[in-house]
Amino acid sequence: MRHMLILGGGTAGTIMANKLARALDERDWRITVVDGKEEHYYQPGFLFVPFDIYRMRDLVRPRRQYLPGRVRFILSSIDHIDAGKKKVVLANGEALRYDCLIIGTGADIHPEQTEGLLDEGWGRSKFDFYTPLGAERLARFLKTWQGGRLVLSIAEMPIKCPVAPLEFLFLADAYFTERGMRDKVDIHLVTPLSGAFTKPTSSRVLGEFLERKGISVTPDFGLARVDNDEKKLVAWDDSEVKYDLLVSIPTNMGDPAIARSGIGNELNFVPTNRQTLSAEGLEDVFVIGDATNLPASKAGSVAHFESEILFEKIMEHIEGRAPRAQFDGHANCFIESGYGKGMLIDFNYETEPLPGAFPLPGVGPFKLLGESAINHYGKLMFRWVYWNLLLRGVELPIANEMLMAGKQVV
Amino acid sequence: MQTAILGGKTLALDADGNLADRKEWNEEVAREIAATEGIAELTPQHWAVINFMRSVFEKEGDSPSIRRLTKESGVDTKTLYQLFPKGPAKKAARIAGLPKPKGCI
Numbered sequence: 409m410r411h412m413l414i415l416g417g418g419t420a421g422t423i424m425a426n427k428l429a430r431a432l433d434e435r436d437w438r439i440t441v442v443d444g445k446e447e448h449y450y451q452p453g454f455l456f457v458p459f460d461i462y463r464m465r466d467l468v469r470p471r472r473q474y475l476p477g478r479v480r481f482i483l484s485s486i487d488h489i490d491a492g493k494k495k496v497v498l499a500n501g502e503a504l505r506y507d508c509l510i511i512g513t514g515a516d517i518h519p520e521q522t523e524g525l526l527d528e529g530w531g532r533s534k535f536d537f538y539t540p541l542g543a544e545r546l547a548r549f550l551k552t553w554q555g556g557r558l559v560l561s562i563a564e565m566p567i568k569c570p571v572a573p574l575e576f577l578f579l580a581d582a583y584f585t586e587r588g589m590r591d592k593v594d595i596h597l598v599t600p601l602s603g604a605f606t607k608p609t610s611s612r613v614l615g616e617f618l619e620r621k622g623i624s625v626t627p628d629f630g631l632a633r634v635d636n637d638e639k640k641l642v643a644w645d646d647s648e649v650k651y652d653l654l655v656s657i658p659t660n661m662g663d664p665a666i667a668r669s670g671i672g673n674e675l676n677f678v679p680t681n682r683q684t685l686s687a688e689g690l691e692d693v694f695v696i697g698d699a700t701n702l703p704a705s706k707a708g709s710v711a712h713f714e715s716e717i718l719f720e721k722i723m724e725h726i727e728g729r730a731p732r733a734q735f736d737g738h739a740n741c742f743i744e745s746g747y748g749k750g751m752l753i754d755f756n757y758e759t760e761p762l763p764g765a766f767p768l769p770g771v772g773p774f775k776l777l778g779e780s781a782i783n784h785y786g787k788l789m790f791r792w793v794y795w796n797l798l799l800r801g802v803e804l805p806i807a808n809e810m811l812m813a814g815k816q817v818v
Numbered sequence: 819m820q821t822a823i824l825g826g827k828t829l830a831l832d833a834d835g836n837l838a839d840r841k842e843w844n845e846e847v848a849r850e851i852a853a854t855e856g857i858a859e860l861t862p863q864h865w866a867v868i869n870f871m872r873s874v875f876e877k878e879g880d881s882p883s884i885r886r887l888t889k890e891s892g893v894d895t896k897t898l899y900q901l902f903p904k905g906p907a908k909k910a911a912r913i914a915g916l917p918k919p920k921g922c923i
């Protein structure tokens with residue numbers, strides 16, 4: 409009996425477990441998933457919690473329920489991977505040997521990486537919305553906030569879902585407008601990037617969007633520390649931005665278990681071959697989702713596109729076939745823009761997000777890099793798609809490789 | 819395609835405004851790009867960072883993040899921001915003739 413071991417039963421780990429459970433012969437392969445937490449959260453929903461659009465209890469399901477019956481689920485924290493001995497050691501010291509290992513341990517926020525961020529005021533005037541607790545605390549705070557200067561600060565790149573901070577700003581603009589207090593709130597973005605987003609065309613389009621909504625931007629801000637006495641952000645070059653309410657996207661890092669295993673980079677992300685998704689320099693180890701160091705967005709949609717390739721790669725590997733499938737860095741994200749509208753972007757390693765129609769060239773129904781109500785419904789529909797199609801690892805009605813048809817080259 | 823006259827030659831730039839072909843790079847080109855970035859003189863400390871970036875890129879196909887620069891180049895973050903104001907990783911990559919670091923996606 410050979411052993412397929414999957415670390416992390418989040419978006420990527422769950423998809424892989426479902427795909428492999430259907431494909432691997434039960435007489436040859438055992439499949440195990442290890443995760444430290446019983447609850448599976450739909451993380452894209454966190455964005456809507458501060459604005460009372462979703463409640464946290466609408467976003468959580470039992471993890472086990474999304475894993476196929478033949479898969480053994482171990483609820484335990486992972487201590488480390490010993491790739492030399494081909495085993496994984498759990499928190500209680502138990503060791504699991506594997507023949508093939510998939511690392512899907514994701515990324516999490518690390519506010520302790522920025523001086524002063526976690527000190528006094530965390531959860532009272534300084535919040536995050538990347539964790540269930542953070543998003544709920546922020547929702548409670550906003551209900552009675554009288555207004556002032558709202559600063560959204562991105563500490564460091566890369567972050568999960570790089571458009572989420574912009575969506576937060578768009579939704580904040582709509583939320584305060586609907587409550588009749590937009591004039592009492594100054595909304596400001598502080599980012600280490602040179603503009604609103606990472607790639608030139610979308611950065612320009614999204615930048616114009618921010619401007620139209622009266623949201624100001626401080627670009628190129630390398631956050632050094634938070635000064636809690638004066639409620640201000642201080643950059644490495646000593647420039648400053650004051651806040652009344654700080655919404656922080658702290659440094660995102662891979663799991664500490666990756667560091668303990670000695671296989672991560674400076675942010676505990678695992679160096680991964682960008683085409684084959686195998687862990688660089690490790691035998692029989694693959695990496696998927698937010699845990700990789702790939703120059704692709706850390707997004708559920710990317711985990712989905714990667715899963716199609718990784719599945720092929722693993723089957724090629726097991727069956728000793730010649731390699732064929734290759735990952736192209738495909739990402740595709742709905743961007744909530746407020747007032748019941750949304751945008752959509754579609755891109756990969758080489759091609760930046762461009763305007764156009766998706767998935768049918770010239771037809772849509774979704775509009776690329778432009779605002780429409782249907783894009784907003786696409787985003788809301790994504791929650792249903794996530795639980796019912798995406799996690800199950802079934803075919804989605806989207807091509808796996810990014811297509812240029814329907815895109816306008818600008 | 820954007821171009822720039824650097825080291826007496828017309829060189830192609832990529833969408834981010836960095837050198838399209840890093841083989842066209844030399845120290846004179848670096849000094850001229852630095853000047854357009856407001857860095858009048860490249861000191862030995864600048865060169866240490868630039869050379870570190872080039873060696874990482876040579877090996878790994880991407881330039882290092884600020885966090886990695888701090889950890890491995892021997893120059894602390896505060897000094898990096900003094901040497902390459904605004905965005906040390908982005909700016910040093912441009913001066914080193916490399917594409918913008920992909921890490922910031």
Ligand SMILES: Cc1cc2nc3c(=O)[nH]c(=O)nc-3n(C[C@H](O)[C@H](O)[C@H](O)COP(=O)(O)OP(=O)(O)OC[C@H]3O[C@@H](n4cnc5c(N)ncnc54)[C@H](O)[C@@H]3O)c2cc1C
Binds near residue numbers: 415452709
């Ligand atoms: C606010 C927000 C908005 C987002 N919006 C979108 C969006 O609109 N569209 C989109 O596509 N994506 C979005 N994302 C990103 C998306 O949720 C992630 O990219 C996706 O969930 C990554 O999947 P993963 O399997 O790699 O990691 P995860 O789903 O996070 O799973 C990792 C799992 O590993 C487990 N684990 C880690 N370390 C250990 C350990 N040592 N021991 C045991 N278990 C461990 C964790 O418990 C977790 O269950 C958003 C994320 C956030 C935070």
